Amino acid sequence: MTANFTTTITVNATPREAFDAINDVAGWWGRITGSTAAVGDEFVYLVPGVHYSGFRVTEIAPERRVAWLVTGSYLDFIADKQEWTGTTVRFDIDETDGGTRIIFTHEGLKPQDECYEVCSNAWTMFVNGSLTQFIETGVGAPHRFDGDETLTAADQVQAPSRGG
Numbered sequence: 001m002t003a004n005f006t007t008t009i010t011v012n013a014t015p016r017e018a019f020d021a022i023n024d025v026a027g028w029w030g031r032i033t034g035s036t037a038a039v040g041d042e043f044v045y046l047v048p049g050v051h052y053s054g055f056r057v058t059e060i061a062p063e064r065r066v067a068w069l070v071t072g073s074y075l076d077f078i079a080d081k082q083e084w085t086g087t088t089v090r091f092d093i094d095e096t097d098g099g100t101r102i103i104f105t106h107e108g109l110k111p112q113d114e115c116y117e118v119c120s121n122a123w124t125m126f127v128n129g130s131l132t133q134f135i136e137t138g139v140g141a142p143h144r145f146d147g148d149e150t151l152t153a154a155d156q157v158q159a160p161s162r163g164g
Contacts, residue, residue: 006105008104022102030135
């Protein structure tokens with residue numbers, strides 16, 4: 001089986017509201033550093049000691065699509081710690097009679113991948129739960145944690161650069 005991970009939500013909002021919420025990554029996924037505003041922008045999502053992902057915005061089509069290339073990754077809980085590197089996260093946005101449909105795809109996250117079960121469950125929680133809530137109510141359930149939010153020296157050695 002080689003299908004990419006995908007999940008679909010329909011929200012009670014306009015395509016513009018959905019697009020704006022998707023690009024406010026801290027509001028539904030967790031704290032980031034960098035920018036998601038334009039093609040070529042780069043940002044980092046980090047859960048210290050567990051998960052690092054560097055992204056480059058590769059597509060911004062207001063009210064239609066957002067895509068991010070994973071330029072570097074470090075997943076502490078699997079053998080291939082850089083399994084996400086080179087994959088693409090994409091949000092396709094379509095207006096429907098009942099609101100707006102968002103098809104989320106993590107292209108390159110496949111069922112045979114070691115991270116698939118944990119990562120697809122996490123994406124489902126964040127997209128189907130937090131992002132949906134954030135779009136519809138303005139309040140998401142992003143990842144929050146206590147402690148130092150910078151990479152340790154050991155993490156910096158193991159985590160690839162964002163330059164991809």
